[in-house]
Amino acid sequence: MVGQCGNGRDALRLVEELKPSVVLLDIRMPGMSGVEAARHLSSLPVGPAVVFTTAYDQYAIEAYDAQAVGYLLKPVRKERLEKTLRQAARLTVSQLKLIDAAGRDADHRRHIAVRARNELRLIPLTEVQYFRADQKYVSVHHLDGDDLIDDSLTDLADEFVSLFVRIHRSYLVSIAHLEAVERNPEGKHYVRVRGCGELLPVGRRQVGELKRLLTAR
Numbered sequence: 001m002v003g004q005c006g007n008g009r010d011a012l013r014l015v016e017e018l019k020p021s022v023v024l025l026d027i028r029m030p031g032m033s034g035v036e037a038a039r040h041l042s043s044l045p046v047g048p049a050v051v052f053t054t055a056y057d058q059y060a061i062e063a064y065d066a067q068a069v070g071y072l073l074k075p076v077r078k079e080r081l082e083k084t085l086r087q088a089a090r091l092t093v094s095q096l097k098l099i100d101a102a103g104r105d106a107d108h109r110r111h112i113a114v115r116a117r118n119e120l121r122l123i124p125l126t127e128v129q130y131f132r133a134d135q136k137y138v139s140v141h142h143l144d145g146d147d148l149i150d151d152s153l154t155d156l157a158d159e160f161v162s163l164f165v166r167i168h169r170s171y172l173v174s175i176a177h178l179e180a181v182e183r184n185p186e187g188k189h190y191v192r193v194r195g196c197g198e199l200l201p202v203g204r205r206q207v208g209e210l211k212r213l214l215t216a217r
Contacts (some may be wrong), residue, residue, distance in 0.1 A: 008032025012040055012120060015048060022085060023048045024072070031109060040113040040120055041151055051084055108159050112140050114147040123147070123165070129193050130200065131156050131172040143195060166204045166211060167191050181210045 003014045007029045015023060023041065025034035039051045053072045072084055084214050111122040127143040133153040139146050157164065157172055164172045173191060178194040181202065190199040202210065 006030070006035060008037035009122070011037050013127075014121070016120070016121065017042060020048050022051060024051050024053055027052050027054045036109045036111070039109065040111070040122070043115050045115075107182065108163075112142075112149060112151075114140070116151060125160070128174070129177045129196050131164070131168045144145055145154050163207075165210065167210060168201050168205050171200050173200065174212060178210070178214065181207065181214065 189202040
């Protein structure tokens with residue numbers, strides 16, 4: 001063992017420092033789960049293989065195993081550990097989504113990962129104002145600026161359905177940062193986002209839902 005830590009955030013920092021070939025992650029950890037940490041690690045161009053350790057029942061394990069995901073069922077036996085490490089490989093995005101769906105309780109990431117060179121920077125979800133899709137790129141706009149990310153707007157909308165609202169085919173806005181819906185003299189609607197000077201366009205079908213959201217808060 002070259003390093004040990006107690007939560008997902010520390011794991012990401014340690015991976016950047018030590019650059020290990022394999023990381024063993026508990027699925028459930030305080031602050032940031034092992035699944036979220038693995039999803040952030042998967043965005044690195046050259047990252048470690050990830051093996052999950054879990055106390056979940058055999059039914060869940062079979063679902064993971066069907067997708068060739070590395071796992072260790074607690075208590076971990078030495079021979080099983082050795083075999084899993086030999087077979088360890090980088091997890092794909094689809095495999096991580098399968099684990100996330102099978103093992104979470106309506107949970108979601110608490111951070112958005114931004115890749116800068118070979119390093120990861122984490123943006124707390126509470127600081128994200130909106131996501132914007134522009135052709136094949138998606139950017140995250142937050143309290144400290146904006147950055148390009150690898151997620152699609154559709155995936156973000158599905159994952160954060162309780163926290164963000166689709167106001168336009170190209171925009172996903174944080175409900176917490178939603179300030180007002182306004183209409184200009186030409187009759188077009190726009191959203192004002194707290195802490196953002198730019199007015200964001202609103203699709204005609206979304207106007208009613210946005211007004212209901214603002215009224216219900």
